[in-house]
Amino acid sequence: MLSCRISTSSTARCLLLATSQFNSADGIQKRQMGRRQPKQGKPPILPPSKKVLYHVVHAPWQKPEDVEELLWRRHAYNNAVLSIREVFRAELAQNASHGQGIEAMKEAEAVELDDLIAENQKRNEEKRAVREAREDEMTKETKRVILDEIQVELEKRNEEKKMAEEEVRRVIERSDGFVDRQNLETKILEALEKPTIYDFAIDRAGNKYFVPEPVKYQEGTPTRQKGRLYDQTLGTNHGYVEEAAKKEQSL
């Protein structure tokens, strides 16, 4: 029933198609006109070559006794194959019944796989234990190193703290001579009496050459150009020389 319906519907559709094509193109066949036309004189699909086409090898007729013999042999062979197949089938059935068939092998495989996985699991556990022990050891070692570093750092800081305290104490001691509001006038007078002059040349031995000779109070107009003042041969007495050795001795 269903097939009938399908067939009727398909024929109806074909007819519809056919009528529409004929309607649109005034009865001219237009189907597959979009395909490229083959070049003239050269078919798109080459037929088999003359050598190959219609070349069927006809075996020569054999002698009737040979045919008979071959037929007999063929029957014998077919019978032998059938027998062997029967034997093999029986053997397979026997194996299956004795638990040596494919199904039994599959079961054995599953068991084998389970064993192997269990063995692997055991190996993993062992490795994990070993690794944990090793990591514990490493953690302890790291902890010890960190504690040592902390110890060293603390000692260093204590040392620095002591030095800073010592420095502060020294500064406090020195602060007696510092300038403040009370002793400002006195200090100014002292500085005027004992001026410190940095306008000197120095050689490698540490001798200081004051040219011109330092004076406590400036007299007259100070020299404007000082560029070539120190351009003199050392050792000639031009000004005041403060020798380094004497200074050390005095210190």
Place this chain on the structure above:
Amino acid sequence: MPFMHGSMPLRRTFFYLQQGKVKFRDNVNVFAMGFHKRPTEEQSGARDFVYWHWAQLQYHNPKVQLVKHADKVITPFARAYLNDGREVLFDLDGMKREEIEDTLAKTLGKTELVERREHLESIAKLNPADFGSKNERQCMCEVQGQHPCTGLLRAPKCMTGKQRWNHNLI
């Protein structure tokens, strides 16, 4: 060509691909491996295994999904997902690449039993009625009494698929 220098091209030779030992059983669906790109001494075995044997794995196990996890976790590992939902984890810490290969081949590889069973199944699967390059016959025309291939002897028009009674109809 810089690609042709060193051991890189060696790994991709057909001969080298054939030497792979690890042929997974049919149970294995997915095989994932975690390794490090800059490994320590304990981790270097997994990385070497990936370098040397990954292509072999791909060659011998075309139906297994192979996944690489680089620098994801500390310990190098391999994890196989079996078709029954089980997962098999391998701890590869401190193992050499040869050891890894042996372990994988022994645990998830095809054992003698599996190979024998598959051989027997392949024999049982042989059907003389099948045609093709993997079967006994390549083509129907090799069977006695059948029509030769149309490449040799053209078939009558009524038997070809192009046969139509009315070319104007459809």
